Structures are given as C-alpha cells and as structure tokens.
Amino acid sequence: MGILNKILTAFRGGATEVGQSIVDANSTRIFEQEIRDAEKHLTKAKRELTDVMAKEMQASREVDRLKRAIAEHEGYATQALEKENEALALEVAEKIAQLEQELAEHQSANDNFSAHAARLKDLVRKTERQLADYQRQLSMVKTTESVQKATATITDSFASSNSKLLNAKDSLERIKARQQQFDDRLKAAETLADENSDKSLQAKLAEAGIGEQKSNANAVLDRLKARK
16 A cells, blocks of 8 residues: 555656646746636626616615605604694604614615625726736736747757858858959959050050150149240
C-alpha cells in the first residue's frame, strides 16, 4: 500500500504540473474569458438593480399614498369628535391604526429596497471601474505578448543558425566587391581612353612647354609692359 500511495501521489503531482503548465500557456485567454464572464455577471446585476429600484419606487409611492390616507382619516376623526360622534371617531381611529400598520410595513420595505439599491449601485460602480482597468491591462498584456512573440521569432530565426548570418555577410561582401570591381574597370577604361587620345598628347606637350601655350593674365601683363 505504501508504494501504491507513493505512485498515486506522484501521479497527482504530475497532473498538477501539467495542469499548471496548461494554465500558464493559456493565461491570457483565461484572463480574457474571466473578464467576459465578469461582464455577463455585471449585466445581470444591473438588471437586478433595475428591478430593485423599480420596487423601491413602488414602495415609495405606496408610503406616500398611505401617509395621505392617514392624514385624510385623521381629519375625518377630528370632524367626528367635533360632532361628538364618538363611535364614528373610534371607527375611523381603527382605520387609521390599520393604515399606520400598513405604512410601517411599506416604509420598512422601502427602506430595505433603498439600502439594497444603494449597495448594488456601489458594487456596480466598483465593478465597472475594475473591469475597465482589467480591459486596459488585457490590452497591454496582449501587446506585450505580441511583441515578445515577434522578438522570439526574430531571435530564433537568426540564433538558430549562425551560418545563415555568415552566409548573408559573405553574400553582401561579394556584392560590394563586384560593384567595386566594375567601378575600377570603368575608371581604367576612361584612363586608357584619355591616354590614347590627342587630348592626352597635348597635355603631355603642355607639361613639357612645347607647342602653343595657353595665355594667362601674367603673360598678357608682361607683353603689355614690353610694348612700352
């Protein structure tokens, strides 16, 4: 039995770990569903609050009606006493006592409805604020989760194979080398063309001081001075 108990304990422990891992893997989805469930309960609570407030208004109207009836019958009783009709005054007084009993009952119900409605209103306001905060938190959690997934994807893509990065770097270097080689060939062709042209020869003669020289300002000034 001892071994069997240990096996069962180990199984329960493993099941707990699996259950926790499932919860962790779906924590955002669970949190979002819990918010939806809370919103449904809040909607139901608002309907119940509406019913309570309606009953409160009904009870309040009944209280006002009974108060008016009591005042009216008190006037009747007073008039009966003024007419020295004691029996009628007593009968009216009994009616007043009945109305006052009903008033006490409806007043108590109205007070209970009012207190219950006030508590429900407070709970609804607190729940709405909490749900609004949870909705903001859920939005941030989802955004953070998306960013983390994107970062993990990028990291895995590049970290999983350094050779891919090295290959990409080699490809880039080859492209640059090929472009540089093309530029070098182009410059060499231009240089060769210049050397094979008359322009190149004239440049060499000018450097040697042979042939027609381009005049410059100093040469012109010297020539004018010589004429004087």
